[in-house]
Amino acid sequence: MTTKQRVLLLGATGETGSSILNGLQESGNFDVEVLVRPASVKKPSVQKLQEQGVKIWSIDLDNSTDLTSALTGIDILISAIGPHDLLQQKKLLQTAKNAGVKRIVPCAFITVAPPQGAMLLRDQKEEIYNAIKFLGIPYTVIDVGYWYQISFPSLPSGKVDYATLLPKNVVHGDGTAPNLLIDLRDIGLFVARILCDDRTLNRYVYSFGEVLSENDIYRIVEELSGEKVESTRVSTESIEEAVEKAKAALTLDQEDPMKRIGLYKAQYEYSKYVRQDNTPDYANYLGYLNAQQLYPDFKPRGFREYFTEVMAGTARKVYDS
Template identity: 40%
Template sequence: KLSILSAIRLAGLPYTLIDIGVWYQVFIPRLPSGRTDHARMPYIDDRIVGDGAQPFALTDLRDVGAYVAQIVGDPRTLNRRVFVYTEVLSMNEMWEVMERVSGEEPERGYEVIESCRQRLEASSEPLTHPSNIADVATFNMGQYRISWCIREDSTPKYANYLGYLDIWDLFPAFPRGKSLRQFYAEVVWGQSAGV
């Protein structure tokens, strides 16, 4: 992504780079009743990473279009980077939201950071063999999980440090997208399918 942005800048082309929080659809806790199984991504490891206390930005995938349209239509975002999110929660908080919505205690599996790193190291040539989808998925999700859940790279504070504009500073009156609570309620009651 950074090499593409560098090429755009070197060519003098106008741009707006938009970084969007993690999709709600990625982390749907498993319930003992199975009421979330229809929406869960089968290849996504949804165990809580580390102690689960690190916050990260979250967004409903279905709200991305409205956010992007608002951002690209504003001249203040030209040649700038914008950080987009609806909520900032930790994995523990996400599981608590599911428990409140469903009335069930979600399964809480934990992944220690060392096992995440070991999976990355065991992944055979993930970047040079794109036909090996399992390794690519393992490698990419491992990198994301460390970034989001350990290093806290996906937070408004870190985005501000990197020079991003915050969507809510730019557009305080713009309607926020669906809350995680609303999304989980849709999943639990069968009104929302997975990705």
């Protein structure tokens, strides 16, 4: 019998973190403990984990003594911290190194994009990757494409509104830009495989379900729903203008989270549809490993399968706790 790897997971109550927790638990190869901030320990989501018997460490990331206790004996530290708190991860790194953590998985879990300059969100993540490399801690960066859960249009009948986060039927450019996409629930199943695999040490890995364009998505949605889906076309120039406007707005008020989200969103569109970064070709060029090639036995859910659930009324709206 092989010993299970001890994992400490930060962000376990979030969307990505929940998927990772489920995936690791389902694999049976890990003992997962969870790090939460003291202000959140009474939240129902944390209470639920406690009831399931998950070990909870309630620790302020500024408290290095408590962090040392939590990290001692941990094999893998995973962070699925939210997009506004990415730089908080810096507080963990030296302690993780001192405690002898064997692998850090920093919070990546986004689309494939260049290491600097195209997306502020990516730039902040890279700041953490560089800090890890500076300390020489073994790592794996795992990107996942864009979630199916936020990639489908609404229908004239309103039938899928219950599962829609931001109802907006927009097609960018001519709608043909290919994009890596994934079912949020499959992220953890990929992570569980990637973390049992020495080939992924000190590497970037991309996992995904399917590569589809917006035109492909609309075609599948129309076919499965039997409805004609109307959309507004957004030109490349408008996408570029939106990025410049969002940058200017954030410059005026760096601390405003809504302005930051505005820029993240505009730059996602620029990267996905204008630069067309979020593709297997570009990931391969950047030196990523392809998780579908590493684990051919694992069949991730397809978009068609996911949207069939949405049509059946059994999907879950994300961020709807």
